Amino acid sequence: MAKNTQDLYYLPLQETIVHNNKTARAIELVNLSLLVSVLVYRVVYFNDQEQYLPWLLAFLCESWFTFNWIVAVCIKWNQCTTKTYPDRLLKRVSESKFPAVDIFVTTADPVLEPSIITMNTVLSLLAVDYPANKLALYLSDDGCSPLTFYSLVETTKFAKLWVPFCKKYNVQVRAPFRYFNTKATPLKNDLLEFQQEWKKIKKEYGDLYKKIDHAAQRPFPCDDDSDFGVFCGVHRSDHPTIIKVVSENKEGSPTDLPHVIYISREKSPKHQHHYKAGAMNVLARVSGVMTNAPLMLNVDCDMYANNPQVFLHAMCMVFGFKDEDNCAFFQFPQAFYDGLKDDPFGNQLADSFYLINGISSIQGTVYAGSNCFHRRKVIYGSSPNDSTKSDNISNEDLHKIFGKSTELKETAAQILSETNANIENRSCPSNFIEAATHVASCSYEYGTYWGTQIGGLYGSATEDVLTGLNIHVRSVPELCYASLPAYCIIKDSHFLPKVNERAILIFMGIFVIYNLYAYWECKRIGISLRMWWNLQRMERVNTMTGRLFAFVSVMLKLIGLSNTVFEVTQKEHVSNDDDNDNVSVGRFTYDNSPMIMPGVVILLINIMALVNGMLRLYKVDYSENWMGVSKLGLGEMFCSVWVLLCFWEYLKGLFRNGKYGIPSSTIWKSGALALLFVQICRR
Numbered sequence: 279m280a281k282n283t284q285d286l287y288y289l290p291l292q293e294t295i296v297h298n299n300k301t302a303r304a305i306e307l308v309n310l311s312l313l314v315s316v317l318v319y320r321v322v323y324f325n326d327q328e329q330y331l332p333w334l335l336a337f338l339c340e341s342w343f344t345f346n347w348i349v350a351v352c353i354k355w356n357q358c359t360t361k362t363y364p365d366r367l368l369k370r371v372s373e374s375k376f377p378a379v380d381i382f383v384t385t386a387d388p389v390l391e392p393s394i395i396t397m398n399t400v401l402s403l404l405a406v407d408y409p410a411n412k413l414a415l416y417l418s419d420d421g422c423s424p425l426t427f428y429s430l431v432e433t434t435k436f437a438k439l440w441v442p443f444c445k446k447y448n449v450q451v452r453a454p455f456r457y458f459n460t461k462a463t464p465l466k467n468d469l470l471e472f473q474q475e476w477k478k479i480k481k482e483y484g485d486l487y488k489k490i491d492h493a494a495q496r497p498f499p500c501d502d503d504s505d506f507g508v509f510c511g512v513h514r515s516d517h518p519t520i521i522k523v524v525s526e527n528k529e530g531s532p533t534d535l536p537h538v539i540y541i542s543r544e545k546s547p548k549h550q551h552h553y554k555a556g557a558m559n560v561l562a563r564v565s566g567v568m569t570n571a572p573l574m575l576n577v578d579c580d581m582y583a584n585n586p587q588v589f590l591h592a593m594c595m596v597f598g599f600k601d602e603d604n605c606a607f608f609q610f611p612q613a614f615y616d617g618l619k620d621d622p623f624g625n626q627l628a629d630s631f632y633l634i635n636g637i638s639s640i641q642g643t644v645y646a647g648s649n650c651f652h653r654r655k656v657i658y659g660s661s662p663n664d665s666t667k668s669d670n671i672s673n674e675d676l677h678k679i680f681g682k683s684t685e686l687k688e689t690a691a692q693i694l695s696e697t698n699a700n701i702e703n704r705s706c707p708s709n710f711i712e713a714a715t716h717v718a719s720c721s722y723e724y725g726t727y728w729g730t731q732i733g734g735l736y737g738s739a740t741e742d743v744l745t746g747l748n749i750h751v752r753s754v755p756e757l758c759y760a761s762l763p764a765y766c767i768i769k770d771s772h773f774l775p776k777v778n779e780r781a782i783l784i785f786m787g788i789f790v791i792y793n794l795y796a797y798w799e800c801k802r803i804g805i806s807l808r809m810w811w812n813l814q815r816m817e818r819v820n821t822m823t824g825r826l827f828a829f830v831s832v833m834l835k836l837i838g839l840s841n842t843v844f845e846v847t848q849k850e851h852v853s854n855d856d857d858n859d860n861v862s863v864g865r866f867t868y869d870n871s872p873m874i875m876p877g878v879v880i881l882l883i884n885i886m887a888l889v890n891g892m893l894r895l896y897k898v899d900y901s902e903n904w905m906g907v908s909k910l911g912l913g914e915m916f917c918s919v920w921v922l923l924c925f926w927e928y929l930k931g932l933f934r935n936g937k938y939g940i941p942s943s944t945i946w947k948s949g950a951l952a953l954l955f956v957q958i959c960r961r
Contacts, residue, residue, distance in 0.1 A: 291367055292598035296639070297357040302632075305795050306351045312788045313344040319781050332766050332773040339755040339762075346752075354632050356639035362594035364587050371597055373532065378412045378571035379589065379651070381536075382561045384554060385579035386420040393429040394490050395580050398453040400430065402582040404437050404536060405444040405452040408589040411527055413536035414569040414707065418557045422517050422542040424498040424509040429490045431505075434525045434538050436486045441535060443479050444586070447472060453582035454483045456615065519544040519718040521564065523708040530705050537569065537707050541718065549720035555734035562657055562733055563686055563717035568707040570689040574657065578648045584613060592651045606656045610649040620809040622864040624816025631803055655693050659732040681726045685713040753825040760822060760880050761955070763917035764887035768959040774913035782913060818924040823877045866927045867937045870944065874928075878940060878948035881925040881932075883955050884918040891915045 320337040327333045381403050385396045396417070403415060419426045444452045451457045458480050468476075500510040508520050525538040543560040545551050552559075558576060565571065573596070577583075585591070588610065595608045611634070614626045621628070637644055659679070676687040707714075716722065723729060729736035766772050775781035793814070800810040868874060891911065922929065931940040 287370060289363070289366055290598060291370070291594040292360060292362045295359050295361055297359070297635070299355070299357045302357075302795075302799070303351075303355065305791065305798075306347075306354070309788060309791050309795065310344070310347055310351060312784055312791070313340070313347055315784050316340050316788070317344060319775075319784065323781075329769070329771045332762055332769075332771055335758055336762060336773040339759040342752060342755040343759075350633070353640070354636040357632065357635045358639040359635060360595075360638070362591045362598070364590035364594060367590055367594050367597065371593070373409050373412075376409060376412055376593055377573050377596065378414070378569065379408070379573045379575055380561075380565040380569055380571040380654075381413060381415040382418060382558065382565070382574060382576040383415065383579055384418045384420070384557055384561075384576070385426060386554075386557075388421060388423045388425045388429075388494065391579050393426055393494065394455070394487060396426070397429050397433040397486075397490065398455045399577060399579055399582045400433055400538075401437055401440055402453040402584075403577065404538070405441045405449075405586065406583055406589050407445070407586045409532035410534050410536045411530040411532050411705075412571075414539065414565065414571065415536055416539045416541055416561055416565055418561050419540065419542045420514075420545075420551075420554075420557050422509070422512055422514045422520065422545070424500055424506050425490075425493055427506070427509070427520075427522065427540050427542075428493055428498065430524055430538065430540055432486055432489050434535070436482055437525075437535055437538075439479060439482055443475060447475075450586060451584065452586050453584075454479075456582070456584075458483055515545050516547055517542070517545055519715045521711050521714050521718065523711070526706060526708055528706055539564075539568065539707060541714075543718045544720045546720045551720070552729060552736045555729065555736055559723070559728050559733035560718045562654070563681075563683075563722070563728075564714040566654070566689045566693075567683065567685045567714045567717055568710045570654075570693065572654050572693060574652045574654055576648060576650060576652070581612070581648060584615075595651075606653055607645060608651040609643045609645055610651075612646065612649060618864050620806055620812055622812050623866075624813045624820070628800065628803065628805055628809070628813060632799060655696070657733055658690055658694060659727065660694050678725075679727045679732060681717065681722050681728070683713060683717045683722075685710065686717050753821050753829050756818070757822045757826060757876065757880070760818075760921050761883065763911075763914040763921070764883040764955075765959050766914045767887040767891045767911055767918065768956055772911045772914060774911070774917070777912050785913065815924040815926070818921075819877055819928075822880060823873050826876055827873050865938050866931060868931055868940045868944075869937075870941050872944075874940065875944055875948050875951075877925055877928050878932075878944060879951045879955070880921060881928045882948055882952035884921045885929075886952065886956055888915065888918050888922070891918070 317337065317340060320333065320340065324330070324333060324337075383396065383399055383403070385391050385393075388396075400415065400417065404413075406413075417426070417430055440452075440454065443449065449457065498506070498509075500506045505522065508518075512518075520540070520542040522540040523537070524540055525535050527534045527537055541561065541564055543551075543557060550556075561576075562574065565574065573592075575592075591610075592608050595605050599605050612627075617626055634643065673687070676691060680686050680690050762773050766774075774785055796814065797807065797810050800813070805813075891914075928940065931938065932945060933939070
């Protein structure tokens with residue numbers, strides 16, 4: 279009989295889908311030709327200018343913008359996405375062949391990162407569709423908080439009810455705070471058994487929430503005779519290593535809970551701890567000693583697995599390639615929940631969609647700092663297709679690379695030589711607590727390759743690639759270009775063609791085509807007109823404020839005048855009773871941070887320039903002819919109005935009080951700088 283080639287066995291587990299990008303390419307090339315025309319125009323008419331400074335500054339800024347556009351076009355030229363097929367995987371690959379995965383969840387402050395958020399992340403990961411005996415979850419607590427440990431203990435107890443419930447009824451949202459919201463109630467036509475279990479589980483989650491909330495409201499008691507005795511007298515920045523095995527799947531049952539392990543690495547004021555990258559390296563070493571899974575997943579504390587089959591999608595990548603050459607890691611995109619309508623703060627990174635897909639078509643996606651499956655051998659410094667065998671790795675080399683731990687050297691040799699030791703060989707992590715404590719010490723990395731050639735690299739407050747990309751968005755040219763219209767209006771000069779010159783059509787074409795193209799790109803992925811505008815204006819605001827300070831910080835660090843400082847961002851937990859429709863939602867809040875000052879200065883100087891320009895328009899004799907008006911800098915005035923619209927929220931902040939108003943001290947300082955700018959222009 280003939281063989282059916284469409285059988286599931288012959289279909290791919292994963293495939294790359296290339297998208298048609300011809301229309302976008304044509305528009306990008308048209309815009310590029312206009313940008314080049316602007317540069318030619320600057321060069322040709324340079325000697326005809328009465329004032330060279332604005333012309334030269336404009337040329338330098340536009341050269342930078344053209345270079346950025348060329349880079350963006352090259353990145354976005356090809357667009358592709360990867361699609362995986364977990365249903366095919368389950369029919370083709372036995373669960374016994376699935377590789378083990380060590381899961382890393384990181385938190386640093388139970389106040390700024392509320393424990394209930396972290397615990398929901400933990401619960402969503404414990405309940406994924408994957409054999410439990412192939413998983414181990416490590417919670418890294420860089421705040422050394424007994425509250426975090428207590429929350430993990432209580433959460434593990436609740437997980438023994440939550441995980442079976444999710445798998446029995448195939449629950450799709452396995453973070454309880456999302457599942458048990460005000461709109462999610464059992465339907466009348468649901469089975470009576472389900473309704474009863476649903477109510478029971480919801481009550482248990484409510485009890486867990488109250489326990490954690492009550493514990494957070496008062497000082498946590500640490501009894502020397504209890505499991506919390508190790509937290510007595512410790513300080514978050516000066517304490518020994520604390521490792522607790524909260525739950526252990528000793529029998530290796532695929533239906534029981536995975537291993538759950540709490541870690542707070544040793545810290546001392548005498549030793550640099552390297553922020554999150556240091557915590558991730560400790561997790562890599564500790565997990566290497568205790569479970570040594572060939573795959574590692576790292577997740578931030580405010581994430582949750584919104585798809586219970588996420589591990590199966592990753593396995594489609596593992597088994598979908600004949601070789602490991604093309605799959606060193608598998609990056610899952612971030613989705614945002616509880617976002618405000620039309621994203622008024624531009625936080626959802628929706629405008630980076632095409633850049634990410636473009637990078638994916640070049641050499642695979644980028645590592646975005648979280649939600650990523652890594653091959654342990656790659657983190658250990660080996661390329662995916664490295665065929666190094668354990669016999670070729672000397673004990674001396676292992677000592678120099680990985681440190682003095684005998685256990686870590688042995689497990690690293692197994693990973694690098696691909697002997698694939700089964701997780702059953704380390705089914706009791708509690709047997710390796712002493713060895714794990716050793717590799718988590720402050721001084722363990724000295725004299726090794728950790729942080730330089732293996733593990734997360736040091737030198738940044740986070741290992742997140744998006745931070746690096748944002749820092750490199752060169753802010754100085756955009757800040758300069760936003761100041762040029764005001765400078766020219768006040769100086770009675772110009773850097774744009776006059777309205778009666780044909781060259782003005784080039785600049786108008788760039789402005790219109792760029793904005794229509796940006797909106798068209800957003801429309802293709804379902805973004806509204808309002809959200810597009812919010813993204814556009816926040817891109818200007820972020821570039822001229824936060825990214826300016828990032829640029830200055832990097833420059834100071836490069837010349838040795840500044841050190842990297844890491845601050846944990848506030849994570850908010852929205853309860854079921856919160857109302858997102860109140861009048862304060864979506865409004866900007868301000869404090870005394872100097873980061874907002876550049877935006878206020880830019881706003882004030884453009885307001886002054888517009889007032890100056892309007893006074894000139896008032897004095898024009900319109901009875902003569904159009905020439906009088908055409909000599910005025912209408913192009914510059916339009917640019918100032920555009921800047922004003924981008925910083926409209928700052929303008930409203932000038933007249934508001936409380937946290938929704940810009941502090942008076944910031945306004946006075948910014949006003950002084952704006953007046954200084956005006957005086958410099960007039961001179």
